[in-house]
Amino acid sequence: MGTLRPRYANLLLLIGLVLTSSLAPASSLSVTVNDVECVYEYVLYEGDTVSGNFVVVDHDIFWSSDHPGIDFTVTSPAGNVVQTLKGTSGDKFEFKAPRSGMYKFCFHNPYSTPETVSFYIHAGHIPTEHDLAKDEHLDPINVKIAELRESLESVTLEQKYLKARDSRHRHTNESTRKRVIYYTVAEYLLLACVSTLQVVYIRRLFSKSVGYNRV
Amino acid sequence: MPERRAGAILLLVASLLLSWSGHLVPVAEAVWLTIPSSGTKCVSEEIQSNVVVLADYYIVDDEHAHLHTATISSRVTSPYGNNLHHNENVTHGQFAFTTSEAGNYLACFWIGGKHQEGAGLTIGLDWKIGIAAKDWESVAKKEKIQGVELELLKLEGAVQAIHDNLIYLKNREAEMREVSEKTNGRVAWFSIMSLGVCIVVSVLQLWHLRHYFERKKLI
Numbered sequence: 001m002g003t004l005r006p007r008y009a010n011l012l013l014l015i016g017l018v019l020t021s022s023l024a025p026a027s028s029l030s031v032t033v034n035d036v037e038c039v040y041e042y043v044l045y046e047g048d049t050v051s052g053n054f055v056v057v058d059h060d061i062f063w064s065s066d067h068p069g070i071d072f073t074v075t076s077p078a079g080n081v082v083q084t085l086k087g088t089s090g091d092k093f094e095f096k097a098p099r100s101g102m103y104k105f106c107f108h109n110p111y112s113t114p115e116t117v118s119f120y121i122h123a124g125h126i127p128t129e130h131d132l133a134k135d136e137h138l139d140p141i142n143v144k145i146a147e148l149r150e151s152l153e154s155v156t157l158e159q160k161y162l163k164a165r166d167s168r169h170r171h172t173n174e175s176t177r178k179r180v181i182y183y184t185v186a187e188y189l190l191l192a193c194v195s196t197l198q199v200v201y202i203r204r205l206f207s208k209s210v211g212y213n214r215v
Numbered sequence: 216m217p218e219r220r221a222g223a224i225l226l227l228v229a230s231l232l233l234s235w236s237g238h239l240v241p242v243a244e245a246v247w248l249t250i251p252s253s254g255t256k257c258v259s260e261e262i263q264s265n266v267v268v269l270a271d272y273y274i275v276d277d278e279h280a281h282l283h284t285a286t287i288s289s290r291v292t293s294p295y296g297n298n299l300h301h302n303e304n305v306t307h308g309q310f311a312f313t314t315s316e317a318g319n320y321l322a323c324f325w326i327g328g329k330h331q332e333g334a335g336l337t338i339g340l341d342w343k344i345g346i347a348a349k350d351w352e353s354v355a356k357k358e359k360i361q362g363v364e365l366e367l368l369k370l371e372g373a374v375q376a377i378h379d380n381l382i383y384l385k386n387r388e389a390e391m392r393e394v395s396e397k398t399n400g401r402v403a404w405f406s407i408m409s410l411g412v413c414i415v416v417s418v419l420q421l422w423h424l425r426h427y428f429e430r431k432k433l434i
Contacts, residue, residue: 027246029342030259030319040247040337102247116259121246145366152373159380166384167261170391177398184405188412195416199423206431 026153028120028160030057031107033070038106043097043123045131049150050074050097051157054107054119055090055164058171061113070115071108077101090168092161097123118164122157124150245341247275248324250287252335255325262344263383264317269348271341272324273307285336288327294318304328311348346376 025044031037043050054072061067069089074082076098083095097103107117126146129138250256262268274285291300291310295318300310304327314320326336349372355365428434 025245026347027342028260028344029246029340030261031248032257038249042245042247118260141363145363145370148370149366149373152370152377155377156373156380159377159384162384163261163380163387166387166391170387173391173394173398177394177401180398180401180405184409187409191409191412191416195420199420202424203427206428206433 026120026122026156028118030116030118032114032116033107033109034114036106036108037117038104039119039121040102040104041121041123042102043100045125046097046099047128048097048100048123048125049094050103050121050123051092051094051154052105052119052121053090053092053157053161053164054117055161055168056115057118057164057168058116059113067111067113067115070117071110073104073106073108075104075106077103090161090165092157118167120157120160120164122153124153126150245271245339247337247339249335249337250324250326252326255323257321257323258340258342259319259321260342260344261319262314262317264314266314266345267311267348268314268320269309269311269343270322271307271309273339275337275339284328285326286328287324287336287338289322289324291320291322293320346372 025041027041029039031039041050056070059067069087071087072083072085072091072093074084074093074095076082078099078101082098082103083093085091085093105119105121107119109115127138127142132138248256248258270291272287272289274287286304286306288303288305289300289308289310290298290302291312293299293314294316299312299320302308302310322340322342324338324340351365351369354368355361358368360368425434
């Protein structure tokens with residue numbers, strides 16, 4: 001009877017820790033940015049590492065110098081800017097949250113052409129002594145499991161970034177393929193057209209109605 | 216023993232509170248978006264086929280007082296244009312489906328019904344696909360596992376998902392490489408052909424003009 005109680009208590013502690021450490025926010029979406037688009041994500045604990053990435057996936061611009069990229073800003077719930085990236089077409093970011101609360105991730109498109117941005121945000125938490133009640137101690141296996149989970153999440157993060165970059169590359173490839181075909185066919189037609197016009201012009205120069213032997 | 220029991224009950228209450236507070240304001244896993252007062256806000260994701268998609272959306276309590284009359288409508292479309300989910304004038308809703316085709320899935324939200332002009336609305340969207348959408352409670356109940364074993368099972372699921380993703384990325388890269396190499400071949404072929412077309416056209420020009428001048432007795 002005396003040995004059941006401590007085991008029961010330990011089980012509850014484990015379940016409690018598991019329940020709290022399993023809330024690992026992560027979200028991956030694509031949004032079209034016309035001017036400013038803001039996405040909010042809640043960070044549960046102070047000191048959490050918030051990591052993520054974003055890639056500008058779809059752009060219908062002609063020359064690459066037309067659009068250098070978009071600006072990205074992270075604002076903490078207190079209102080100060082935690083991180084900012086300017087003029088990039090995709091990047092990774094990571095910061096340690098100074099406090100818990102609702103963080104604002106904003107994309108700003110300085111030009112009028114709308115861009116589609118694919119982003120992924122993850123707020124990871126590793127349980128520490130601060131999460132527990134005063135008289136309980138931290139089970140190292142939970143810390144290790146949380147660290148493992150965070151490492152796997154970072155691999156998943158990297159994969160999502162790769163997938164978004166691959167998607168952008170695929171768009172560029174498709175565009176190149178179409179441009180090669182259409183511009184070449186247009187070039188041939190234009191060449192034939194121009195040479196026909198040349199011949200017609202020269203014939204007109206020598207035609208009888210203009211003047212006999214005037215050339 | 217009574218203090219042990221008290222400790223266990225306290226722990227149970229604490230863990231329940233901690234887990235409950237996470238669900239009281241269900242923002243832990245959701246992303247918040249602002250919907251403009253007119254027009255729609257769309258989010259999309261490129262998803263492969265045979266993937267479970269689970270999503271939950273709700274209006275977030277704002278400081279504005281008109282949250283009681285605000286409703287949102289949503290529509291989810293597959294890459295081929297099929298309507299997967301359509302809901303009008305609700306304060307919260309959810310949709311779940313398994314993707315049958317690979318492509319861009321679009322979820323659009325707009326403010327339904329009457330709403331004060333000039334003010335946007337904030338909605339929370341909890342969008343989970345693939346391994347994140349797996350129902351671990353039912354797996355735990357079926358296999359009768361809990362605690363560390365369940366966590367390790369989740370980690371194993373995550374590793375499997377990473378592996379599958381890697382294979383998917385590898386296949387996509389192979390497809391793209393083929394397109395690239397085809398384009399590379401086409402650029403070379405079309406450039407040489409362009410030179411050939413140029414030569415042919417100029418030869419035709421000269422031939423035609425010579426014939427014309429000979430006809431006109433100028434040569």
